[in-house]
Amino acid sequence: MGSPIDWFMQRTDRYSKRLIKDIMDRDLPEYILDMIEAKEQPEEGKTAGCLKLLMCKGQPIIWGMQESLKKRLAGEPEEPEDNDSYFNKKILFKHLPSLEDFRNHSASCEVKYHEECPKNATTGSYL
Numbered sequence: 001m002g003s004p005i006d007w008f009m010q011r012t013d014r015y016s017k018r019l020i021k022d023i024m025d026r027d028l029p030e031y032i033l034d035m036i037e038a039k040e041q042p043e044e045g046k047t048a049g050c051l052k053l054l055m056c057k058g059q060p061i062i063w064g065m066q067e068s069l070k071k072r073l074a075g076e077p078e079e080p081e082d083n084d085s086y087f088n089k090k091i092l093f094k095h096l097p098s099l100e101d102f103r104n105h106s107a108s109c110e111v112k113y114h115e116e117c118p119k120n121a122t123t124g125s126y127l
Contacts, residue, residue: 029059049116056109064095
């Protein structure tokens with residue numbers, strides 16, 4: 001039967017192929033950040049620092065999903081799952097970065113956006 005991703009990947013029209021190419025671009029999160037910044041109006045006090053911080057922190061998740069899709073597009077077989085339950089935690093975390101990698105990336109985002117989103121400090125420091 002297949003999943004919606006499988007159905008989409010089977011489409012051969014130009015638009016679908018371009019969309020897959022855009023989705024697979026490693027700089028996709030940066031392009032999204034650029035779009036957010038283009039909508040800001042700092043002179044009117046309309047900034048989106050916290051949204052940019054969230055997008056920055058989400059980059060490793062996007063990269064993991066891109067890696068998963070890359071393997072699928074290359075036709076690599078899926079690893080068999082141990083558990084057939086509807087909500088399998090291993091599947092959910094399979095393509096995510098390690099907690100240490102995620103924390104390191106998150107810390108760099110905090111440094112980059114701490115002035116634009118000062119309310120995010122939970123530890124009392126930004127570094």
